Amino acid sequence: MSEYAASSTTQKHHYPDKNGRYGDYGGRFVPEILMPALAELEAAYAAAKEDPVFQETYQHLLKQYVGRPTPLYFAERFTEHLGGARVYFKREDLAHTGAHKINNALGQVLLAKKMGKTRIIAETGAGQHGVATATACALVGLECEIYMGTVDIERQKLNVFRMQLLGAKVNPVETGSKTLKDAINDALRDWVTNVGHTHYVLGTVHGPHPFPLICRDFQSVIGRETRAQILEQEGRLPNTLMACVGGGSNAIGLFFDFVGDEDIRMIGVEAGGTAIEPGKHAARFAGGTVGMLQGALSYVLQDEDGQILGTHSVSAGLDYASVGPEHAYFHDSGRIEYTYVTDDEALEAFQLCSKLEGIIPALETAHAIAHAAKIVPDMPRDEIVILNMSGRGDKDVTQAAKLILPDEDLA
């Protein structure tokens, strides 16, 4: 194959540094009580990375249990409909449990088991990370508790029951906005209390170092597979990559391997909610400023006093006031472009993708699809776009029905 076969990302991009920084962003801003646990995790992860037995177990399970590699699918009818570049979907929705979240959850749960931890906790927004973590815990036999805001419990009931079926305890979170941010606060409080025997499986590329690194490493399998698959199918690399960005793990997962390929355009799509006004969206790069939330310096939706603003998105998984620190770095450097789409645009794309491709996407993913629908028609037909189909939308069907169908049809 050509010179494109190997990624040059790690030659060109040297973050995080030893302090867990991505340029000015990231770091480790936590109460003292967690500092030893983060140091222990960093050391254990560095050892696991070099441990052939650990890697072999993880790779084996990715293949035989998760079902990797996930397909790279040419979305022919979607492409025809848009009339521009050729659009491929990286089918993370076909991974076990229905989203990319399992890549990280499985890796971290195996790591925790290796570290001798007996109890796992995690936060969840849309429920996908909670389901993935509960699944991995069932697989290896560890106790599992998931924190979830009561607003999210209401809009993701199916996933709550799935977690319970998998043997996890779901702890409702009533504080603050009762969504993802508050679930993370409660998970951190739990970790502070039970840090001796508990590992916190943080579900995205956010939080204190080394979480953003660990999650990126476990998710970057998405991009590595995509490179090999597109070279096999098209004989060349894509022109554009697109993914939705909540904390940003599916986006980093797809993008990271291609960061060094400077001609490839990368676009992260945030949740524009109902308007770019305080409390009505979760587009950190549109309405946020530099701050520190939950362990890392990054862009944060906050007021001028540093108080964290409420957020809104039709998608629970994107409904978060900050974003992974590496995204903040790539935003400032210009390597990745960030944009947003509104709730309505995402809901429209949710239906469009279902009808044209027979794939019901997660509402999170629908944000990336909505942006593709906007810009792909203006792209030349010989260009290639790869969109990360980060999750499937079964979990969203009830909520989407409430928003899409006229009231009388719901009776």
Next chain:
Amino acid sequence: MNRIERRFQDLAERNETAFIPFITAGDPTLAITGELVLEFEKAGADIIEFGVPYTDPLAGGPGNQEGAPRPLEHHLRIADILALVKTLREKTEIPILLFTYYNPVLAYGVDRLAADSKEAGVDGILCVDLPPEEAGAYEAAFGALGLSTVFLLAPTSTDDRIDLIAEHSTGFVYYVSRTGTTGERETIESSVKGMVAKIKTKTDTPVAVGFGISTPAQAREIAGYGDGVVVGSAIVRMIGELGDSPDTPAKVGAFVKSLADAAKGRA
């Protein structure tokens, strides 16, 4: 020497333990906070910890979690807290320590907060989610103006971390007496005494113990080996229950007196 350091020196000469109550500034109102400070001083408190309200207090137990965001309902800002300290300085020289999360500090501006704190009459700052590794500019800004930067140690702290915090913490070292967030507990973990003794072999900086202390009996126990006793959640909860009624300061003051007396072996 700032007011915190001077107070610990005076107490050491008298062989007395510092009593350090925590209140959330502006809870229930800034006016009552001012009255509480004066009541606490009369009751025998040595240093006041002023909690800066924050939307996401992840190190707060149930009491402080409710207390921390409450003043935000009437848009309390750091500038309002500093203005209160300035007014209080006309009436009292009691040492005042800001207890805060890092993001409000960052938003205010680290250098600006150091300068404005000094000007208002604040004596030091403790930032719960800012370990020394991330605190270079912050320590420089506050240290240059003679303000204390207090850091935390915890039951999970390794010897390396004890050395690091002992080196960085000024004014006093705050020992978190149990794993977990703040909140009231019935018993004090048996490891506290040993950890305090260990920390004291590494530094001459006084060691105060807090998190989970809520009764005079516990305060008396801590006073047996700590240089200071911090009580937070129990006071914050009582303020939450009493609200802005006119006798709140006197009632909470009486509770603080019972704790201070116990810490000082007077009861």
